[in-house]
Amino acid sequence: MLISLDWLKQYVDIKEDIKQLENTLTMIGQEVEAIDIQGKDLENVVIGQVIEYGKHPEADKLTLLKVNVGEEEPLQIVCGAPNHKLGDKVVVAKIGAVLPGDFKIKKSKIRGVESFGMLCSEVELGLGEDGDGIIILPETATVGQEYREYAGLDDVVFELEITPNRPDCLSHIGIAREVAAYYGRKVKYPDYTVSEIIESINNNHVSTRIEDKERCKRFAGRIIKNVTVQESPEWLKKRVRSMGLKPVNNIVDITNFILFEYNQPLHAYDMEKIEGKQLVVRAATPGEKIVTLDGMERELNNGELVVADENKVLAIAGIMGGENSKVTEDTKTIFLEVAYFTPENIRRTSKNIGLASDSSYRFERGLDIENVPEVLDRAAALIAELTGGEILHGVMDKYTEKYEKIEIPLNIPRLRAFMGKDIPHDTVGTILTNLGLGIKTLDQNTLLVTPPSYRGDLSRPEDLYEEVIRIYGFENIEDKMPVEEITPGKEDKGIAIVGRAKNVLAKVGLQEVINYSFVSKEAIEVLGITEPTMVISNPISEDMSVMRPTLRYSLLGNIRDNLNRNQNDLRFFEVSKVFKPGEEGLAEETYRVAMALAGKEDKTLWNPKPEAYDFFSLKGFVEKFLEYMGISRYQLTRSEDKNFHPGRSADIKIGKFVIGTFGEVHPDVAEAMGIKKERAYIAELDLTMMMQYMGNTVKYERIVKYPEVTRDLAIVLDTDVLVGAMIDSIKKTSNFIEKVELFDIYQGDKIEEGKKSVAISIVLRKKDGTLEENEINTTVEKILGLIKKSYNGEIRQ
Template sequence: MLISLNWLKQYVDIKENIEELANALTMIGQEVEAIEVQGKYLNKVVIGKIIEFDRHPNADKLTLLKVDVGLEEPLQIVCGATNHKLHDKVVVAIVGAVLPGDFKIKKNKIRDIESQGMLCSEVELGIGEDKSGIIILPEEAPIGKEYREYLNLNDVIFELEITPNRPDCLSHIGIAREIAAYYGRKIKYPVIELNEAIESVNSLIKVNIEDKDRCKRYMGRIIRNVEVKESPNWLKDRIRSMGLKPINNIVDITNFVMFEYNQPMHAFDFDKLQGNISIRAAKPGEILTTLDGIERELKNNELVIADEVKATALAGIIGGKSTQIENNTKNIFLEVAYFTPDNIRKTSRELGIFTDSSYRNERGLDIENLDVVIDRAASLISEIAGGEILSEAIDRYIEKPEKVEISLDLQKLNKFIGKELSYDEVGKILTNLDITIKSYAEAKMVLTPPSYRGDLQRAADIYEEVIRMYGFENIEDKIPEASIESGKENINFTISNLVRNILKESGLNEVINYSFIPKEAKELFNLGDDIIEIKNPLSEDMAIMRSSLIYSLLANIRDNLYRNQNDLKIFEVAKSFSNFNNETLAKEDLKVAIALSGKAEKTLWFQAKEGYNFFNLKGYVENLFEKLGINKYSLERSKNNNFHPGVSADLKIGEELLGTFGEIHPVLIEKLGIKREKVFFAEFNLTKMLKYMKIKVNYESVSKYPEVLRDLAVTLDKNLLVGEMTKDIKKKINLIEKIDIFDVYSGDKVESGKKSVAMSIVLRDKFKTLTDEEIDKTMKDILILIKDKYNGEIRQ
């Protein structure tokens, strides 16, 4: 936002120099990005008159001039431009001037002829873009006068970085309010004088707001018999200081008031309007040619200002060419309005139109100040362009905003800012900010912000206002008191890291997925009704929060298979999310999931790679539970529809289900697009497992006595759970250190209804070397236990 110092001084007294003012603006939150001192390159640049005109004797394209600049003798100047003649008034940089680019003007010879200065163009002086020739001034321009004084270039322009929550500061009055509040000075608002005609606006035109959701207030005035012409110099200076080019007095006034009050407005040629005005959604395929000359097709219900025949403007963004102000315009319809910011932002970006008007409207305006702004513009038009203002401005006010009331506790404020401010000090700051104060208890206030401060909604916002106006530099530095006690690590963080390390040491690879999954996953995996749906998902693939990790890991398997990565063993530790008893907050459980697909690595027994099976997955699960100190659990056949019946198990402690593992159902595998591969998956609720974990590590010395390895193959009933049997064997035979199942077979070589189970048994005595007799007796005891309790036979 550009702010003119001369313009600013109209609304507030400023005694400070440029540096002091820039520092004050920055300290109160309106950061100064740059400062431009106008005319700084116009020292020793004056107005002159060509009194002699000749051709250069040694160059056909150069002229040799005598120029009167108000000195005792005229200056001899060689010039290469072609647009000047005898008696023209020109702009002369005399010897000693320094032009933009550090270009110093000196006496020099051009083709053997001395030149004592330079005639200048706009580009050479850094005040414009015209480089076609030197500047030619009107005949009345006074000889010898400094050009910057002639142009009234004695201003300072501040470029400010205005934060999005402070649209009121996108104006000179907005910044004047800030300065007045900081220095405790009075704000000087423009005096508005309206001389209205007897005839009413309502007798000539009606306004109907059809789209009441996107337009909350609309005001209009008619000014008749205006004279469209060039703006007076003071108005042109103001417009130029904002980086715009003056157009005509009517358009310049609407821009002036916008930069004065931060209220965009638009002037229509009233005679070009066909009937009454409506604020409505654009019709599908409606065509509007905007002021930039571009014909635009409206397709997305854009909000438009329309007469009874056509759309005449894009509401809050840009006017239409069909009703623009031209030199022959006599009667104008002036509008100001409040359009909802989200609508302006959406339309502006969809159509790629970014204007000063859209920039302000999309940040939110002061809906209560529209009457002041339209009267200000109407009075200026009447003063500068003549004409009469019809009485009774149109005012369609759909919805007035509720006044915000904020409770402020002085003790909490002082504790927050670290400074003891009195009730009177805080009250003075807030009063200077136009905040209404109502005291209701000792050291407490109820505050009502002004309508232009929509950013003030709660006590924390008031804290910021007090701090910035009191001055950050006035608050002493204090080292905060802090305890040096170490904090306790969050249990979820601790368990997550422990589980990750266990699974990584087991040879699994960790994956990390988004917490969002597609809506189709809910039905595919029967995830239940406690799913949390995202109101505004980034994409269809991120429509719901995952209550299970199953979709994410199976999608990882599928995507890797598509890339010819076939042998996969992955895991993830992450939170799951679900609705909890219809509460507003989600229930978050920490879960771990493992997925296997493809072929396992070579083992001692199988030198060729073998496909992953249920027991590979079971081994990873048992190892995890063993390392977490959870030993007393039971396995039951799972009835979970996501798993293959008979090749899956639920893991429970008592009646509490901790998780399920096994082979994913072939139908699901096919639906996911995983071809020719079995996938084994396990998922456990670590939040539930926490109360059963015993993760204290006990160390014992490595036994110096050797282990004894024996293999055993037995036939068992096909439906027998081998895990229960091996657990029972280990419990009753003390010398068993470990039992590994390395093969399960059922087929022609085994009796119907039976299966062959091959296991590797490690025997060890921690206190001595085992004898052959002890080994044989132990193996015999194992076989007797298997036969008597599990009806098993050694395989022949």
């Protein structure tokens, strides 16, 4: 909402400067978003008079002028415009002026003749579209006066953010009431007189009827005849321009002026164009059409509320009038309408037909139904004054549902407790009275408060608390910490474990990513998911139409996007929920942990030749994560998951339950995701399932003082033997075995086809003494026997 300071001062005395007023408006709830100081681009632009006129010696189309600008010496100016003559009053941009568009006026030479300024057109001053000639002013203009002062362009316009519950503030009078209430001043309402002629308005002129009483509660009008439609006076054009509108003619400009003065839309009909001498407020019949004032033909098919005559629709009620009844230069008699249409109807219609206007913006928020007669009289008086028209005696006013006042009890002690301030009783009464609210004393602690009709947002005591506080001033209420006995709550176990998982993954060197909980239907096809999914009935977009049942698709998308941007060291993790259909149509939610690797580590001083990430890189992250999360009793078995490369993936099992899967992404899935540059590796674990297996305590053991013994074995195995399972079996053969690690796998020329050489390191230690040679040999023999018997393995020769 735009508010002109010059206009606002007509309704309330304002002594404060711009900064103070900005702060006041913001503190009382009408937040200032921007301030436009008009005329700031018109410094050094003054009124001048041509006192010498001649042709340029080197150019037939240029004139050489001497212009008096109120200084000791006239300015010599070269001009190319065709529309000036000796004695004209003109607008002069002197040297040093900076016009709109950062156009700087400097001393210049034009065809060898010096020029000390410029005569200006509307375009050059940013005031209009006429650039064919310079501005010629009336003879009454004062030479040397600043043009912005002369033209009334020295205004300040505030742009306010008005909340939807305060439609009364969408006008200058509305804001004047607020400012007056805050400073304790009087509102100066417009002073006007409605001079009616003897001829009375009646059904011989036009009849009005409301057929749709649910959507139109009031429809009033006056007839004004013998109007002269012409250009508006300068003061009215200035007001209209300050609101960002273009002046049209005196009648249209008055309706716009009243709109921003009282926050009440009006519409003027050309009486000659109303067929059948009747105006009916009704629902549109399907297929009816109207060309609205914006020049667009609109077909009405949803029972939109319209104002119509006997044969045609004249206006879409509360939104926009039609071309077929608009006021033109030939109009002699008008019907001036002021109405009240219900907000929900206007909001629905505006959305259905895709048309919004200043009128619909206000009707959607609710207007003051009781103010209709005053607005109608104010507008009629202005029209009669500026057009020479005659106002017929009487008003046509159909009022179907009368406004009922309400009384709200206000308990002063409760107000004080709410504010945390012992505000005086009289101060509360003064604030409410200044806001235009009626008050009666019910008892020593209670007031009965009656809001005015324009304050539909006030309906309960809490609303009145807000009114008192904002006018009293938030800055006048001291800060006090509440004294409460608060018992600290317990952190939810699931949330705690999610936080723990994130911390662990970050510490092991992965970077967190956060993705939307929605994926496209394509994701289900790419990953071959056959289980039921949660499909969203009203998705934000087709790419977000399914609640994701897995985190894999999102992380693969992260890998693709980063590789496409030449980021080649990718180590991601995400901890989030996945969804599947549950009971009674609700979603069943579980936490998942996902890790993703692709590319190779960036080069460093210690890593000059980085190697690409592989299955074992991811396995290391997975094992470290499980270790830190307190899960040690698990098995790795070959995975049959179709999203992963066969033979390069594993399931993580605890007992018979699979808590996760990890490995290289299947080439078909990678290709479908657009991952072409590098192999991708994904791990996904069910964190919700893991929670029941996590160890909650950390066990500490004394450091063993006896030395360890290391034995390295190279074992030849069939290629399909799972080394992880073999290592788990080895660990169980003796209490002396402290650690078993795989450090090499070889397949090549010296190894039989279908075989692989696996090198493992075994650390042996005795906790209560030094290992004897025979104990070491016995343990190694047991290990080799196990490998031979259970895995058909032999020592590599």
